[in-house]
Amino acid sequence: MGLLDSFKAKLAPAKDKVSDLAQHHAPKIDHGLEKAAKLVDEKTKGKYHDKIHSGTGKAKEALDRIAHKDSGGHKGDGTTPPPAA
Template sequence: MGLLDNVKAKLGPAKGKVSDLAQRHEDKIQHGLDKAAQVVDKRTKGKYSDRIQSGTGKAKGAMDRLAHKGDSGPAAGGTTPPPDTGGTMPPDTGRTAPPRDAGGTPPPDAPPPTS
């Protein structure tokens, strides 16, 4: 038995407990995520609202998956999509990233990276 198998065997019961807690306290967790998002959005004066909303949606989606919400068994085949956060997609500018060589360096005519 390999190391990964040992870790999986020991974490199996913990996953069940966490899943059970997520199911029982789902409303409290959802409320806490919303409240935290509101506080952060207020402190940043709305500057990062779209990112906060996106992160909150992803956190709620992960919590739903953990609680096995909407799980119809192994035959369902896959994961559930994240919930719609109500955000909008940025407009498509038609630009693509410049090609990179095998060494990972951009071509000499490529614009500098933005962060």
């Protein structure tokens, strides 16, 4: 077993724990992202509204990937599912 395989094996429980926490607390995290985005948008007087909105959307997509809620048919680990026969 190589060093990278050993490292992945040791991190697997942590990855599962983070996924479970992200799934369980997703509404709170979404609310926090929205609240932070609104505050920053107010402080910048709307100057960066599009960038803030884009960043918030990307953060929510990342949260969904971490929580394994994506509908793409893969686990979000960078691999794609095999083609349908």
